[in-house]
Amino acid sequence: GELVPKRLALTRSEAIAGLVAMPMSWLAKLALPFVWLLSKTTQLVLRLFGLGKDEVASVTEEEIRMLVAESHEAGVIDAHERDMMNRVMRLGDRTADSLMTPRNRIAWLDTQAGLERNLEIMAEHEFSRYPVYRDNDMDVVGVLELKSLATRMARGDNALFQTLREPLYVSESTHAMKLLEIFREEQQSMALVVDEYGEIQGLVTISDLMGAVVGRLQAVENADEDALVVTREDGSLLVDGSLPIEDLRELIGSNDLPDAEDGDYYTLAGMCIHYFGRIPHAGEYFDWAGWRFEVVDLDGARVDKLLLRTLSDEQADELTA
Secondary structure, three states, rough: OHHHHHHHHHHHHHHHHHHHHHHHHHHHHHHHHHHHHHHHHHHHHHHOOOOOOOOOOOHHHHHHHHHHHHHHHHHOOHHHHHHHHHHHHHHOOEEEHHHHHHHHHHOOEEEEOOOOHHHHHHHHHHHOOOEEEOEEEEEEEEEHHHHHHHHHHHHOOOOOOOOOOOOEEEEOOOEHHHHHHHEEEHOOOEEEOOOOOOEEEEEEEHHHHHHHHHHOOOEEEEOEEEEEEEEOOOEEEEEEEEOEEHHHHHHHHHOOOOOOOOOOOOOOOOHHHHHHOOOOOOOEEEOOOOEEEEHHHHHHHEEEEEEEEEEHHHHHHHHHH
16 A cells, blocks of 8 residues: 555655655645644644644554565665665564574583583584583583683682682573663573473574674585575575574565464474475475475484575476466
């Protein structure tokens, strides 16, 4: 409705403005008495109902997205700026469970393991903070910060778990903006994500929040790299099943996903299981939004890797037919 004339005006703003400037000026002068009368009448009616002046209509998110798209088409902003603005607008709708590193990918340190084993884990992952448990993640004892560890070691204190920080817990339904507020108030940059039963489901950091804004999809040429998306020589994409849905939308350039509103899934693997209604087998595939999603590897019952290929025009036409 109202978006069409706005889009037309943005596309040919100067030509349309020059064409209608003079007629609009005369029309405004002609209608001034009627506008004044209607304005005063409206204010009087609102006052009778105990209401103040009518507030200026708010700008909708769809209008902002349209302006961003038009600005990119006009060359005012580049593609990276456009993508970042769109991510910022999506951030308010995201929750901790869509940002977190899942439980089975957390690099834990264990107080019951030997020093050598814990150092191996730290050397393998090279993070600045590590959650620490005793035997298993049902007994979390704290968070080890390498900065404080280095300070203690410089003083000759080599005890690995001598000083641990109290772990921060957040609900999996905590919204991203609230999560940012919690990090700021608690002066921490890492939190364990728990479900309604208090069981740990994952780990979220301030870097995950920043990645949701600046973009964390890094397609690499080397499959040995620790990346969620790997670009193959034929142009297809080898994608980790833990890829968050928001990142998938950006990757395929479409917000349309299977039962996106009602589907209870947050990762590419979850979407795949939801589509089939069961755990799929390696080699099974489905077509969606101009892409073919093929399961290529499973880790037990977990969908580990999928291969994404763009469909040809003929295949896409058959899909929409």
